[in-house]
Amino acid sequence: MTLLDSKSLATALSGPTRRLPFDAGYLLLAIALLLYPMVASPFFTFQIGGYTLILGTIALSLMVLAGYGGMVSLSQMTVAGIAGYSIAIFGTNASGVMGLGWPWWVAVPFAILIGATASALIGMLAVRTAGIYMIMITLAIGTAFFYFVRQNYAFFNGFNGFHGVNAPTVFGIYWRDPVPFYYLSLAIATFFFVAVSYMARSTFGLSLQAIRDNPRRMRAIGFDVAAHRVFAFFLSGVIAATAGVLLVWFNGQITAGTVDVNAAIDVLVVAVVGGLRKPIGPYLGALLFALLQNFAIDLIDPERFNTVIGGVFLLIIFFSPDGLLGLWERIRTTTMSKSLRPALRRKPSK
Amino acid sequence: MLINRRNLLAAAVALTALSSAAHADDTIKMGGLATLEGAFTVLGEDGLRGMKLALQEVNYTVAGKKIEVQTGSSDASPESAVKAARKLVEQGGVQVLIGPLSGSEGIAVKDYAKTQPNVTFINGSSAAQDTTLFNPAPNFFRFSTDGVQWMAGLGDYVYNEKHYKKVAVVAEDYSFPYSQVEGFMLPFCKAGGHVPAKFWVPIGNKDFSSVISALPDDVDAIYVALGGADAINFLTQYQQSGGTAPLIGGSITVDQTVLGSKGAIRKAVIGTAAAGPTADAWDDPKWQAFTAEYKKAFPDGFPAPSLFAHAYYINTKAAILALQKVNGDLSDGGAKFREALANLTFDTPTGPVKLDHNRNAIADIFVTEVVEGPNGALMNKVIKIAKDVNQTLGEPEADFLKIGPATRDNPDCK
Numbered sequence A: 001m002t003l004l005d006s007k008s009l010a011t012a013l014s015g016p017t018r019r020l021p022f023d024a025g026y027l028l029l030a031i032a033l034l035l036y037p038m039v040a041s042p043f044f045t046f047q048i049g050g051y052t053l054i055l056g057t058i059a060l061s062l063m064v065l066a067g068y069g070g071m072v073s074l075s076q077m078t079v080a081g082i083a084g085y086s087i088a089i090f091g092t093n094a095s096g097v098m099g100l101g102w103p104w105w106v107a108v109p110f111a112i113l114i115g116a117t118a119s120a121l122i123g124m125l126a127v128r129t130a131g132i133y134m135i136m137i138t139l140a141i142g143t144a145f146f147y148f149v150r151q152n153y154a155f156f157n158g159f160n161g162f163h164g165v166n167a168p169t170v171f172g173i174y175w176r177d178p179v180p181f182y183y184l185s186l187a188i189a190t191f192f193f194v195a196v197s198y199m200a201r202s203t204f205g206l207s208l209q210a211i212r213d214n215p216r217r218m219r220a221i222g223f224d225v226a227a228h229r230v231f232a233f234f235l236s237g238v239i240a241a242t243a244g245v246l247l248v249w250f251n252g253q254i255t256a257g258t259v260d261v262n263a264a265i266d267v268l269v270v271a272v273v274g275g276l277r278k279p280i281g282p283y284l285g286a287l288l289f290a291l292l293q294n295f296a297i298d299l300i301d302p303e304r305f306n307t308v309i310g311g312v313f314l315l316i317i318f319f320s321p322d323g324l325l326g327l328w329e330r331i332r333t334t335t336m337s338k339s340l341r342p343a344l345r346r347k348p349s350k
Numbered sequence B: 001m002l003i004n005r006r007n008l009l010a011a012a013v014a015l016t017a018l019s020s021a022a023h024a025d026d027t028i029k030m031g032g033l034a035t036l037e038g039a040f041t042v043l044g045e046d047g048l049r050g051m052k053l054a055l056q057e058v059n060y061t062v063a064g065k066k067i068e069v070q071t072g073s074s075d076a077s078p079e080s081a082v083k084a085a086r087k088l089v090e091q092g093g094v095q096v097l098i099g100p101l102s103g104s105e106g107i108a109v110k111d112y113a114k115t116q117p118n119v120t121f122i123n124g125s126s127a128a129q130d131t132t133l134f135n136p137a138p139n140f141f142r143f144s145t146d147g148v149q150w151m152a153g154l155g156d157y158v159y160n161e162k163h164y165k166k167v168a169v170v171a172e173d174y175s176f177p178y179s180q181v182e183g184f185m186l187p188f189c190k191a192g193g194h195v196p197a198k199f200w201v202p203i204g205n206k207d208f209s210s211v212i213s214a215l216p217d218d219v220d221a222i223y224v225a226l227g228g229a230d231a232i233n234f235l236t237q238y239q240q241s242g243g244t245a246p247l248i249g250g251s252i253t254v255d256q257t258v259l260g261s262k263g264a265i266r267k268a269v270i271g272t273a274a275a276g277p278t279a280d281a282w283d284d285p286k287w288q289a290f291t292a293e294y295k296k297a298f299p300d301g302f303p304a305p306s307l308f309a310h311a312y313y314i315n316t317k318a319a320i321l322a323l324q325k326v327n328g329d330l331s332d333g334g335a336k337f338r339e340a341l342a343n344l345t346f347d348t349p350t351g352p353v354k355l356d357h358n359r360n361a362i363a364d365i366f367v368t369e370v371v372e373g374p375n376g377a378l379m380n381k382v383i384k385i386a387k388d389v390n391q392t393l394g395e396p397e398a399d400f401l402k403i404g405p406a407t408r409d410n411p412d413c414k
Helices: A002-013 A024-039 A042-069 A076-090 A104-126 A132-151 A178-201 A203-213 A215-220 A225-251 A261-274 A280-299 A305-319 A323-349 B002-018 B038-057 B078-091 B103-113 B154-160 B175-191 B209-214 B228-240 B264-269 B285-297 B307-325 B335-342 B397-403
Strands: B027-035 B065-074 B096-098 B120-122 B167-172 B198-201 B221-225 B247-249 B273-276 B346-348 B351-355 B361-372 B378-389
Touching: A024 A042, A024 A178, A042 A076, A042 A178, A042 A203, A042 A225, A042 A261, A042 A280, A042 B078, A076 A104, A076 A132, A076 A225, A076 A261, A104 A132, A104 A225, A132 A261, A178 A203, A178 A225, A178 A280, A203 A215, A203 A225, A215 A225, A261 A280, A261 A305, A261 A323, A280 A305, A280 A323, A280 B065, A280 B078, A305 A323, B027 B038, B027 B078, B027 B307, B038 B065, B038 B228, B038 B285, B038 B307, B065 B078, B078 B096, B078 B103, B096 B307, B103 B120, B103 B175, B120 B307, B120 B335, B154 B175, B154 B273, B167 B175, B175 B221, B198 B209, B209 B228, B221 B228, B228 B264, B273 B378, B307 B335, B307 B346, B351 B378
Parallel strands: B027 B065, B027 B096, B096 B120, B167 B198, B167 B221, B221 B247, B247 B273
Antiparallel strands: B273 B361, B346 B351, B351 B361, B361 B378
């Protein structure tokens, strides 16, 4: 972690050469992602591709808080859910409750704003605690929201929630069709991926990382620690809320089950299994999660498939505490050092 | 490093290519969707037992074609059911899908069915009335009856024979119990009964003390539509708080767990009237044979097939019979197969079944009452059988549709 931070610090401090992480690898990845729907079936485009990007973006919002801010929050799914419910309540739904019928270009920004504001409020409650206490308080908020929406019928339609929440048709394209939906998710995921990479090197991002490493020293030199943390919650709220809007379009509905405790913990599992150090980590975790969720049942007796899912996650964390990201980097350093070894050996003789 | 990435890309392309595996002509792909996660896991497992039983009878073969079964799992939430259905249909390429298990799942899968006109969806055991009564999908069939039908005859029976005039309702808060309460209340209210109070509790509720203390004192009985652990918890707490009103059960309230319980509940449940599509202790030879077959095939299953096993069995059986009629030919996107299904009439272990114009079953329903059997064990004795119950409970359809979808507040007769 320190190695990465000093590297990013150095890049940021070198001023004019400050750059975004666009090397050949990312270019290849971008091309592969753009071409993916041409080779993949609609199922793979939508249910694996689209879902991975949405889940990865929600986990990215946790990565911002946990990786850069050192704050593990279990209420990211709640924030996504608040935005999703807002879309159903202010937009249109087929459940006959609420559904104020606002056009999407009003409802969507409004829903994201509500989600982000809710996240900032959660942040205000949570930032004065740390570690396990922050996990507890955010879990409590998430659980309370779940029980509230499940029992409130006037606004949230209780257990049944809202169905028939459709993505809009813009420019003659229905945005829930597999290919448009995939590209929409990809565009949003890419935007937040780049934004988070940029934020990490910005003054704010660096202050946030410094607060993570030593809040007392930062306070002593005059930084408002709480304000920085609350703003981090707000930014992560924007990310989670936008993904929440996509999630409700993906499912076509939102119910209390979308924001239950299991869903909240899934986000943490995705982020941790993927890796919390770089923005790409949550997306790796989300891809693995989506593949396992869909295909584990084909590998084993259908009554035992959850054991496979749990077992794979356990193995990854056991062999690489940094998750898939750590595993990938370990492989890279071994192959690199192998190819460098002859060169190094030759060096002294030169 | 570059090579590594290229390999990775190649692997990704190969993986996606797998998705477009070609259909073999001599197999029929069938999907089974049930709740193998969450609160209804045990019920989902029993549902799949029913499906297996029907397939074993024909040795997984129809007209010389092998039936290849893929399984999908949901956790009783509509999202998970649609996700699993989408995987089975779009990835697995199933041509016939049997499922799902629970009420709200059925509504969601029916909506999904409309986007897949070439795939035939046959219900598992989901029993929300809305699934087939309002905006039905042309390729969704239900040979198991719905939660309203399952109550047929119960309202009349408790009003006329048991002389209950005022009944309070305690039920779980989702679409299946809404249907059950509607099915109980419509005939009961029509006969002259009143339901002064309804209590809706979340699934998995542990503490019923607030409900019990709010129950009106002057009711003649309490109608309880709770399932599994919820039913046991409510009955225990009601006894402990000194409640003495007789009980009326929904279709999944008085199951083997309740009948097998010891202590105070045992006494209290004797005399409980209920209704449903099956009756464990029915002495009809066909039902007895079905029970024996189930026990032989699944020694680790329930003492008798649950209504979930029964529903999955009936629906799978219907699929097999219709497949036999069209010689296993699904090459036209299943159009002939669906026509055969729509016109299918057959005998089940619980009597004859046929479909109405919404592709929902018309079948017999059992009114039962808990009695002490000869060996001291409690059992559901069959009191009467309501013949050929249709989805509108015998009312003209136009009148019935005016009542509207069952909700927390509809119907109402305070």
